[in-house]
Amino acid sequence: MRAFAELYAAFDRSTATSAKLAALRRWLAAADSGDAAWGVHLLAGARLSRVLAPAQLKRLAAESAGLPDWLVDECHAHVGDLAETVALLAVAANPDPDHAPAAGLADWVRRIVRLRTVDEHQRAAIVRGWIEALGPSERFVLLKLLTGALRVGVSRGLVVRAIAEHAGLPPARVAERLAGDWSPSAAAFDALVAPDETAAADTARPVPFCLASGLDQPVEALGERDAWLAEWKWDGIRAQIVRGTAGAWLWSRGDEALDGRFPEIEQAARAMPPGVVLDGELLAWRGDGPLPFARLQRRVNRRRPGATLLAECPVRFLAYDLLREHDRDLRAQPLRDRRARLERLLADAPPAIGLSPILAAEDWAGLRALRETARAHGVEGLMLKRLDSSYRPGRRRGDWWKWKLDPLTVDAVLVYAQAGRGRRAGLHTDYTFALWDRDALLPVAKAYSGLDDAEIVRLDRWIRAHTVERFGPVRRVEPVQVFELAFEGVQRSSRHRSGIAVRFPRILRWRHDKPAAEADRLETLRAIAGGG
Amino acid sequence: MALIEMTAAGLYCRAGDFHIDPWRPVPCAVLTHAHADHARAGSARYIAASEGLELLRLRLGSLAPIEGRAYGERFDLGSARVSLHPAGHILGSAQVRIEADGEVWVVTGDYKRDPDPTCAPFEPVRCDVLVTEATFALPVYRWPPAERVALEVLAWWDACVRERIPAVLCCYALGKAQRLLAELARLTDRPVHLHGAMAALVDAYRQAGVPMLPTRPVSDAPRGRDFAGELILAPPSAAGTPWMRRFRDASLxxxxxxxxxxxxxxxxxxxxxxxxxxxxxxxGLLATVHDSGARRVLAMHGDADAFVRHLRESGIDAAALRSDFARDEGSA
Incomplete structure (x- = not known):
């Protein structure tokens, strides 16, 4: 694990892509296949299933360091990362890292997995023994493995590129082999880097997704309207249906298998001929329109939905692209042709799988007018796709554009703040905002982003100096600062004290010019949410 | 009655009618050290440890009315008996011991307990009430030995030599820069390049007899000089400025x-x-509280709440003292 900890440290200290790539290649060249398999898997975002709850890890740190639990919590709030906090607090039983147990990454993963066979007390004791014996960098990486994803600022694309360069393969080929639920083992890594001809196509796996960019120019700059296909931009989950010979699988954009969650879609997919990959959107759907995203969320959370949930939150898959048919890869063909095939394929598909309709407006002005009606249609705006474009993996500008509706905005008052995590550790960057309801401020939204670094530092100073009350890591501040918030939608919600829930709230700007008394009122949002 | 209280101008001792590190001009200011947020211009009279006089003159001007006192020398201000004791923070840094009305208070100023070749080591002083800094007042802050950090710096410098890129090390211009130069002098004798803001301060340390690596001002280098493989010290404020452009591809x-x-x-x-x-x-904070024997501890700087609670749970009367000192992360 020393080598992997060094790789982690190299990522951690460099912001340059070239340096990260070089470090990855050095590590790949030296690692054995088993360690490389796990490293690739974890760097690409996989996580091990949890063996200790965060509270148990904190307890462990408290016992190792001889500190009360509340002080460990204070440290956690300050450091903003649980693994790092425990690594910093635990004492070193054996400060000489050369005497630490030497084992490779795959060995460590096996040890962690084996922990599941012992009871929780023993687990904590074993983990404490490991941590106290390891040197600082390995200790930190081990704790990262125990607490979830590594999140080290390496994109999946970069991992793919490094493997591709290491193996002498085209990156697209590596991405394909890694897509889906790639399972790490020495054999799987050897197959990943094997020369092209030996790789067997796995028809259960999704194809790397093509991603859209936000339209940041006047739509007229895209040229002729006729060169573009326009659709609604659905507010659902981007997904692919893979219909193979052995069955049908549903994959989200994060390469997460959605098996079992959406049985009606899987059943409908099995009615299609094998050898098909559809790209589209999963939506909660009733009658002829989508339901709010929160409904879909309920389905995502439930691995095996019961009859009640199936009835309350019906879903539908709206296809907008056909990437494979009769086991033939169609991605190099122009969208125009893929769309025509898609329409023929779905002509008599069951209603659970539908076509994302094409918007027929003749010119840009007509589309602009349609876009204004997006909210009423329950969608986020429009998608514009170049009709002669091939389907290319990743976010490449030029072929797919999101033309979203302008966000809704309100001026809200900052009422609570909490320290952030990661690179925002130690700064108060998790904000809660409130609107006026009669003469009281009612929290309506939490937002984490939208301020620049200088503003964050200034606001942090202000928060520290104007804290009225503290509840653990949360500070209640004087209701003085007003911020303009943007969000994508408003819904009625019985789970929120304000009775409404906003979607994707973020800060647009700090309204130094506006006194808190002039911030917006809750009625404004209620009116937008509608529904009585 | 409190021997020291917090006023609009900063810490004030009524018995001696003087302030400590005031942030406004006052009739008499006792200074703990020469960092800019502690030593401010405009007061009518300054008293500080003799070792730090040169540095204070660089900060406050050569004509500033500063009186030096030896560490441990007792002197009277009003009805208070005052003495300065090494704080181990930077050259000439001092804790202020005040005795009046049968009570002893100590204001630590900024301090550290770790060895530092550039200044006199911290001296524990017994007192009834301890006013301590609490900049790093959480248990996640445990310093590695400075010798080990110096080895890490050297290893990084060597890696930059191999990669043929400049190594630009940001650090506070007063104290940290000189400590680094002194720690590194035990490991190598290669010269180091200095940002202009540091040259005079390094000279003052040299005159005080602190052995450090040889240094050269960056401004002396000819135009277009290649700094590949060289170590450059710069204040944190230089990062991201046009001054940095000459160090192409530098590791920072x-x-x-x-x-x-x-x-x-x-x-x-x-x-x-x-x-x-x-x-x-x-x-270091806990050891200082323990060594002082103080029955009451007042903590200033930083977010002292956790420290205060921890002391209280250990049976020591403690409170946080709010202050206007800049929380300058670069100076820490």
Missing amino acids: GFASGWMQVRGHRRRRGYDLGFVLSDHADWP
């Missing part, structure tokens, strides 16, 4: 206690952080 490091936490380093965009602080770490 930062030496500070804040580098103990990854988030602090990543947020600032440094490639590498070196954990080197001139402040007390958590064990």
Whole structure:
């Protein structure tokens, strides 16, 4: 694990892509296949299933360091990362890292997995023994493995590129082999880097997704309207249906298998001929329109939905692209042709799988007018796709554009703040905002982003100096600062004290010019949410 | 009655009618050290440890009315008996011991307990009430030995030599820069390049007899000089300015206690952080409280709430003292 900890440290200290790539290649060249398999898997975002709850890890740190639990919590709030906090607090039983147990990454993963066979007390004791014996960098990486994803600022694309360069393969080929639920083992890594001809196509796996960019120019700059296909931009989950010979699988954009969650879609997919990959959107759907995203969320959370949930939150898959048919890869063909095939394929598909309709407006002005009606249609705006474009993996500008509706905005008052995590550790960057309801401020939204670094530092100073009350890591501040918030939608919600829930709230700007008394009122949002 | 109270101008001793590190002009100011947020111009009279006089003149002007006192020398101000004791923070840094009305108070100023070749070591002083800094007052702050950090700096410098790129190390111009130069002088004799803001301060340390690596001002280098493989010290404020452009492809490091936490380093965009602080770490703060024998502790700077609660739970009367000192992360 020393080598992997060094790789982690190299990522951690460099912001340059070239340096990260070089470090990855050095590590790949030296690692054995088993360690490389796990490293690739974890760097690409996989996580091990949890063996200790965060509270148990904190307890462990408290016992190792001889500190009360509340002080460990204070440290956690300050450091903003649980693994790092425990690594910093635990004492070193054996400060000489050369005497630490030497084992490779795959060995460590096996040890962690084996922990599941012992009871929780023993687990904590074993983990404490490991941590106290390891040197600082390995200790930190081990704790990262125990607490979830590594999140080290390496994109999946970069991992793919490094493997591709290491193996002498085209990156697209590596991405394909890694897509889906790639399972790490020495054999799987050897197959990943094997020369092209030996790789067997796995028809259960999704194809790397093509991603859209936000339209940041006047739509007229895209040229002729006729060169573009326009659709609604659905507010659902981007997904692919893979219909193979052995069955049908549903994959989200994060390469997460959605098996079992959406049985009606899987059943409908099995009615299609094998050898098909559809790209589209999963939506909660009733009658002829989508339901709010929160409904879909309920389905995502439930691995095996019961009859009640199936009835309350019906879903539908709206296809907008056909990437494979009769086991033939169609991605190099122009969208125009893929769309025509898609329409023929779905002509008599069951209603659970539908076509994302094409918007027929003749010119840009007509589309602009349609876009204004997006909210009423329950969608986020429009998608514009170049009709002669091939389907290319990743976010490449030029072929797919999101033309979203302008966000809704309100001026809200900052009422609570909490320290952030990661690179925002130690700064108060998790904000809660409130609107006026009669003469009281009612929290309506939490937002984490939208301020620049200088503003964050200034606001942090202000928060520290104007804290009225503290509840653990949360500070209640004087209701003085007003911020303009943007969000994508408003819904009625019985789970929120304000009775409404906003979607994707973020800060647009700090309204130094506006006194808190002039911030917006809750009625404004209620009116937008509608529904009585 | 409290011997020292917090006023609009800063810490004030009524019995002696003087302020400590005031942030406004006052009739009499006792200074703990020469950092800009502690030594401010405009007061009518200054008293400080003799070792730090040169540095204070650089800060306050050569004509500033500063009186030097030897460490441990007792002198009277009003009805208070005052003495200065080494704080181990930077050259000439002092704790202020005040005795009046049968009580002893100590104001530590900024201090550290770790050895530092550039200044006299911290001296524990017994007192009834301890006013301590609490910049790094959480148990996650435990400093590695400075010799080990110096080895890390050298290893990074050597790596930059191999990669043929400049190594730019950001650190506070007063104290940290000289400590680094002195720690590194035990390991190598290669020259180091200095940002203009540091040259006079390094000279003052040299005149005080502190052995350090040879240094050259960056401004002396001819136009277009290649700094590949060279170590350059610069204040944190230089990062991101046009001055940095001459160090193409440089690796950028930062030496500070804040580098103990990854988030602090990543947020600032440094490639590498070196954990080197001139402040007390958590064990250092607790040791100081213990060594002082104080029955009451007042903590200032930083977010002292956790420290105060911890002391109270250990049976020591403690409170936080709010102050206007800048929380300058670069100085830590």
